[in-house]
Amino acid sequence: MIIDPNTGKPLTGNDTTAAQPEGIVGAGDTAAPRQAEDANTYIIDVDMSNLQQVLEASMQVPVLLDCWSPSSESCLALTPVLEKLAREYAGGFILAKLNVEDNRDIAAQLGVQSVPDVKLVMQGSLSGNFTQALSEAEITTFLAQHQVLPAAGGGPNQSDQAAQALENGDLDTAKALYQQLAQDAPDVPEYRINLASVLVAEGNGEEARQLLDSLKPEDRDGAKARGVRARIDFISEAPTPEAVQSMIERNDSEARYQRAMRDLADGHYELALDALISLVKTDRQYGEDLARKTLLRVFDALGATHELTVRFRRQLFALMY
Structure with a gap:
């Protein structure tokens, strides 16, 4: 049964005599998805005859309960995305589809007030849900946040x-x-x-x-x-935002360099690289060639093939030679 984590009360009845749903083998504690002859094994239509067994399967594998309606455009857009992911995850979760128009009593028991309503059931309890037509990327993020990952050999990379x-x-x-x-x-x-x-x-x-x-x-x-270490160093070396604000009106080399370091710490690499290239161009001697040395550290941090590395390394080469 689904247990409401807020009240500790079951959201479904506890009848365990219903017929076993297609795509699930075993019962009770041993329920688990059957090895698929085709990927649709992990997609199950739910009604009163098999709901309890599907929920018991959540003790072994997460169940994504898709409460949907054929009259809802959002549901019609969402369900194919859920089915695609169920096939790709290859047993990472079971997609259980509940047509609320045909199963109003179950929908009422589950507290479905509008559709779509997709409930994640793990270990017999409600772990989370969403109530709108999310994109594929948003759904995979939702699943990952709840530690639902593809089965070995399946799913998106x-x-x-x-x-x-x-x-x-x-x-x-x-x-x-x-x-x-x-x-x-x-x-x-x-x-x-x-x-x-x-x-x-x-x-x-x-x-x-x-x-x-x-x-x-x-x-x-x-x-x-080395690149990750460089980012750690940029953060430790950068002035505070308050210190940067205090020198906002200054245009000397020190202020320009410190603002660039703050941009690096904040992840604004393009802004920082622009400022450092400009400083190399106008004051090569500042800090014993500090701007050029910092540029090389940023290239290390971003990696040799990063678009910003390629572009600004070319500019630096032109200035040097």
């Missing part, structure tokens, strides 16, 4: 999902995915380096540094790890 989440500023999702990847593949240093990047973005630079220090020497000293 988790590394790509994590990278996209980090780019979008969704640090919780990126962190959960990289932690899982690092745990599943401890011999792949890239996952721990990327996790360190997330920690830096969270403001946990010291924890990130310790994680990098735990790598093998050849990985610890590689370009990607």
Whole structure:
């Protein structure tokens, strides 16, 4: 049964004598998705005859309960996306589809007030839900936030999902995915380096540094790890926002450099690179060639193939030669 985590009361009845739903094998504690002859094994239509067994399966595998209506345009747009993900996750979760117009009593028991209403059931309890037609990326983020990941060999590339989440500023999702990847593949240093990047973005630079220090020497000293270390250093070296504000009217080399460092710490790399290139052009001697040296550190942080690295390295070369 689904247990309401707020009240501790069941949202469904506890009749366990109903027929076993197609696509689920076993019963009670052993319920689990059958190995698929085709990917639709993980997509199940739910009614009163099989609801309890589907919910019992959540003790072994997450169940995404899609409460939908054929008269809702939002539902008609959302359901194909959910079905696509169910096939791609290949057993990472079961998609259970409940037509609320045909099953009004169940919908009332579940507290469905409008559709779509997609409920995530894990270990017999309601873990979360959403009530609008989310995009595929938003749904995968929702699933990752609840530790619902593709089965081995299935689903979207988790590394790509994590990278996209980090780019979008969704640090919780990126962190959960990289932690899982690092745990599943401890011999792949890239996952721990990327996790360190997330920690830096969270403001946990010291924890990130310790994680990098735990790598093998050849990985610890590689370009990607050096880049993360550079970002940690930029944050530690940058003036506070208040200090930058106090020099906002100044246009001397020191003020320009400090503003660039603040931009680096805030992740505004293009602004910082523009300022540093300008400083190299107008005051090469400032800080014993400090602007040029900092540019090289930024290139290291971004990586050799990053668009900003390629563009500004070309500008720096033109200034030097």
